[in-house]
Amino acid sequence: MTELNLTILLASVVAGAAPIIFATIGETITEKAGLINLSLDGTIMLSAMVAFVTAYSTDSIVLGFAAAAGVGALLAATVAVFSIYLNQNQVAVGFVLTLMARDLAYFLGNPYSRLAGPQAAPLPVPLLSKLPIVGPILFNHYWPVYLSLILIIVAWWYIYGTPEGLKLRSVGENPQAAFARGIDPRKMQLFSALLGGLFVGLAGATFALAIKPGWGRPQGAEGTGWIALALVIFGGWNPIKAAMGAYLFAFLQVIGIYLQGWFPSVPAQVFQVAPFPLMIFTLMIMFFAQRETAQIWAQNTPWKQSLLKLLAGNAPACLGKPYRPE
Amino acid sequence: MTRNTPQSHQPLKVLQNISITAATVFCFTFILIMASGAPPFKAFFYIFKGSLGSWVKLSHVIQAWVPLTLCACGLLYTFRIGLWNIGIEGQMIMGAVFSTAVLRLGTQSAFPWFVLILSFVAGVIGGGLWAVIAGFLKTRSGVNEIFAGLGLNFVAQGIILWLIFGPWKRPGVASMSGTEVFPTELWLGTIKSLRLAPVGVGFAVLAIITSAILLRYSSIGLRLRAIGSNSHASYLFGMKPNQYMLLAMLLAGGFAGLAGNLQVTGVYHRLLPAISSNYGYLALLVVMLADYKVWAVPAIAFFFACLNVGSIQLPMVLQVDSSLSGVIQGALVLATLALSGWRRFQTAN
Structure with missing residues (x-):
């Protein structure tokens, strides 16, 4: 019985961490090139709303995810363009966008509140999901969860194993030197913002279409962006370490339910701190x-x-x- | 003197910038409201009516203006020295927590006014302490003030939730509606028929005047600016950047803590999980839109307070979300940043 519980617990950690991993890895990529996209929390909310509304109107989950990724990239591009080309403080722009995108999501998403919409169907991997213990933990999820697992490896390989990743890092470490080697730091930063923003958008879609399906005020994804920003640092700007941080946090969230049983006077939100x-x-x-x-x-x-x-x-x-x- | 765009001082240019920004944001909001299916002019009218339509509404606006102005005044010091005090939200919360602690101890006191004064001091100390922690993390441990402040905000949020659901819970059941209401002796006096405490307004006005004098005419203001412009050079001139950073944080936290106190003693008369009402974060936008100038702060804070209060009734009358106010506020700041960036881009090329 305890073993079964542990399996379920770990499986829900893997699923619950998926959107946080998208956001954390997206931000890691952006910050590797030296740009801070502080708008994460609002971006996740707005992309979650857009994902739900798109999927609801077109009845296509994939389009929902695509639209959310577009929103994420658009907001990240705004921060990048303001910072790189218009000489504005990137923290200021990111902060304003965080508040504004969240409010925009509430405002435009209002007519779609609490509607029953489409959501991703569970997709067990054939054969692998039948494995004992590992099967239910890793291979019996929604497809975005698999994507999050793959992304950890791919992002790590991209950053540390490819010439493109080397360029990305060189711009974050020393843009002048990178420029001397023929890399345009501004283009590279803009690109890293777009790529990272894309994944942050996927985080929102994963919330609205899989992990916490639906839209409303509150949606339940509030605060995730700030947590992801914290986890990027906790992970030391390394996608694998950052992903471990995301799993640790998801574990704390799941275990919080048990913790609350042990300390009934402490509300669950306290553990999320x-x-x-x-x-x-x-x-x-x-x-x-x-x-x-x-x-x-x-x-x-x-x-x-x-x-x-x-x-x-x-x-x-x-x-x-x-x-x-x- | 640090501005490299002298044109921005010309009143005509300023007026032109304001009109461009206002027109852009107006069009943007107009389209947005249309997209949500509501009549735009009606929405604007309801926001106006809901904020300035009656004396009671106006008193609500001023009630929101007080904490907004106090936080914004505090932020002027930290911005001046080049710090991004995003932790102001947590500083306000801790001010409210410390004040509540004092009020709880003093519920049976024979001198309620004395308890209230003590609670003001406690609020300032609570906010100041939380700010100085972020300041020390910055100066001693190399932790960026943005991340330190952000982290401390969430820790403060955790503390307030724990207190309300734990040690300070209401007899019976703990809930998000907060602690037990304090006895009326511990409420700040209000103007008859309006729920407005003149003491709070007094503090806000005092904060503006003090900040204007300190920042414009005192050596502290000059040094904050010098360090903010070039920390290393100011160090070579014998100033101590770290000490002034802590001072700026202390001032910001103190003002925010006082704002937190007024939310408890003057508005809600108890401690709520949402005691800060996001006024700290909003104050950051106020100061940005005010272009970090003290004289513009009260007016912009008032405008933002109008938007906040005026949009409360939108869900009832037009079935649109009240977050429209936040969208307008954000759009205003974003448009201002874009315009200033565009002007620089033009002069550079």
Whole structure:
């Protein structure tokens, strides 16, 4: 009985983490090129609304996902164009868009509130879903969940294993040097914003068409964008570590139901705060791990060195500092 | 003096910018309301009527204007030194939490006015403390103030929920409607027939005047600006950027904490999970739209408060969502940023 429960629990963690993984990996890609897209929370809400309305009107789940990806890319492009070409503060633009996109979603989505709409059907993978334990955990989900699993690997490979990924990282680390090597940092950042925004849009669609089907105020996806932003940092700008963070958070969310049984006076929302102190803590550790004292402390001790290496997830050196051509 | 676009000081240019922005946002909103199936002019009329249509409505607007203005004044200091104090929301919440703690201790007191004064102090301390934590994370631990502030906002949200559902829950059942209402001795006095506390308005006016004087005529204002323009150079001139950053955060947090207190003592008379009403985040938009200038803050805060209050009744009269106000506010700031960017783009090319 306990084993069955554990399987269900892990399966719901894998499913619940899917939209967070889309958003986290999308933002990781964008930030790798040095651009911060702070509009995540609003983007997820607006793309969720558009996904639901599109799927509802056309009766096509795939079109819903496509429209949501388009919305995500459009909002990310707005941040990128304002920041790169119009010299505006990217944090300011992202913040305004966050609030505005959420309100826009509530406003335009109002007539579609609480309607029964289409949702993705469960799609067990043939053969693999029959495997004991692993089958139900990994291979008995909606298709976006499989996509989220594949995306983790592909994003990692893209960033660290391809020439395109190297260009992306070089722009985030040192745009001047990248420019000298014939890469246009502005185009690269715009591209990274579009690509990342696309995945953030998918996060919204995954909410509205699979994980928390339907639209309404509140939808239930509120706050996910901020959590994803925190997880990007928690993951040290590495898509695999960030995805682990997403699973950890989804696990906390699922376990929160049990925790509430043990601590009935604490509302479930309190447990959802967990990623944020972790994020601050990670940033502090990153700062101190780079200090000389930490290096001296770890000298000659292999496990301390690997610990420091694990903790010191390096932010892209030029994150949030827009490149200005001479 | 740090502006590299001297034209922006010419009144004609400013007027032109305002008209372009207003016209763009008007058209955008007009199309949007049409898309939602509601009559646009009627929607604008209802927002106007719902905010300035009667004395009671106006008092609601001023009630929203007070915390908005206080937070915006606080943000002027942090923006001036180049900090993005997104944590203002959490600072407001912690101000409300600290104030509630004092009020709870003082419910049986023979001197309610003394308890109220203590609660003001507690609110300022609560907000200031939360801001200084973010400040220390920035200056001592290299944690970007945006992420520190954002994280602390959610931690504050967790604390307020835990308190309302845990130690401070109402006798009987805990709920999202908040803690038990305080005895009327601990309410700020209000103008008869209007639910408006003049003390709150007094604080907001005082905040504007103080900020205007401090930022324009004091050496503090000058140093904040110097450090904000070039932190390293100001350090070489013997200023201490870190100390001034903490000071700016302390001031911002203090104002936000006071706003949180007024939400408790002057408006709701209890602690609610949504005690901040997102006024902290909204104040960030106010200051951006005001182009970080103190004289523009009260007017824009008033306009934003009108939009917020006026749109409350939209779901009832037109069956559209009240979030229209947020869309208009966001569109205004976005259009302003776009225009200023476009002007720079033009001068550059």
